[in-house]
Amino acid sequence: MVEERSDDTTGRAWWLAMTASKTGGNRYEGTLYQTSGPPFNVLPFFPSAVHATAVGSGTLTFSDADNGTFAYVVNGIRQTKSITRQVFGPVPVCAWNASPVPSFASNFQDIWWAAAGTGETGWGLHFTHQGDIIFATWFTYDFDGSPLWLSATVQKSAPGVYTGALYRTTGPAFGTVPFDPAKVVRTPVGDATLAFGNGDDATFAYTVKLGSPAVTVTQTKQLSRLVFRDPGTVCR
Numbered sequence: 001m002v003e004e005r006s007d008d009t010t011g012r013a014w015w016l017a018m019t020a021s022k023t024g025g026n027r028y029e030g031t032l033y034q035t036s037g038p039p040f041n042v043l044p045f046f047p048s049a050v051h052a053t054a055v056g057s058g059t060l061t062f063s064d065a066d067n068g069t070f071a072y073v074v075n076g077i078r079q080t081k082s083i084t085r086q087v088f089g090p091v092p093v094c095a096w097n098a099s100p101v102p103s104f105a106s107n108f109q110d111i112w113w114a115a116a117g118t119g120e121t122g123w124g125l126h127f128t129h130q131g132d133i134i135f136a137t138w139f140t141y142d143f144d145g146s147p148l149w150l151s152a153t154v155q156k157s158a159p160g161v162y163t164g165a166l167y168r169t170t171g172p173a174f175g176t177v178p179f180d181p182a183k184v185v186r187t188p189v190g191d192a193t194l195a196f197g198n199g200d201d202a203t204f205a206y207t208v209k210l211g212s213p214a215v216t217v218t219q220t221k222q223l224s225r226l227v228f229r230d231p232g233t234v235c236r
Contacts, residue, residue: 058073
């Protein structure tokens, strides 16, 4: 499962998703989808209202464990980008089938979604967990149902608890060449707290201020790991 964060043609943060299957060697391919859905603050969140639209295709090719290329066609725009692993702390070792019980994991790197049984599938977060820092990306939907992409660097504040500010970004359109990172603007829009009961159970508490006029939303969600092939990948 791949989530791509980019900026659409208006410069607004945009996310696409792809389930990429191995097609040979270190090569993975799949269809890229854009989705729309219920606003993030709607209770209950209806997954039946999430609609996916294919907008292109992508190919990931890895030269080693830390480097690769991402080739894609999106809405007729064809590009290839060099990619490298994001490193901001001790990099964990991750392996599929490393543990039959993900709840025993002490590293929380994975895709996390609304806990099973909540009926709120269709949105989620990706955690990159290195040392005492988690970089979290939250893919959900804005008040108008359009894709909403927020991020946070949360740091350990107590055993199993991580806190930090939530940011929304704007920047150059994804097809811009060269892409100028100096034009990416990060705006704080709230704060988040992740509290892990174990390696497969967490709460996501947040306050977000969005819209014009601004609306402040405070909510807490139950999270669990998204396992799309049992027993899943565990990092140590």
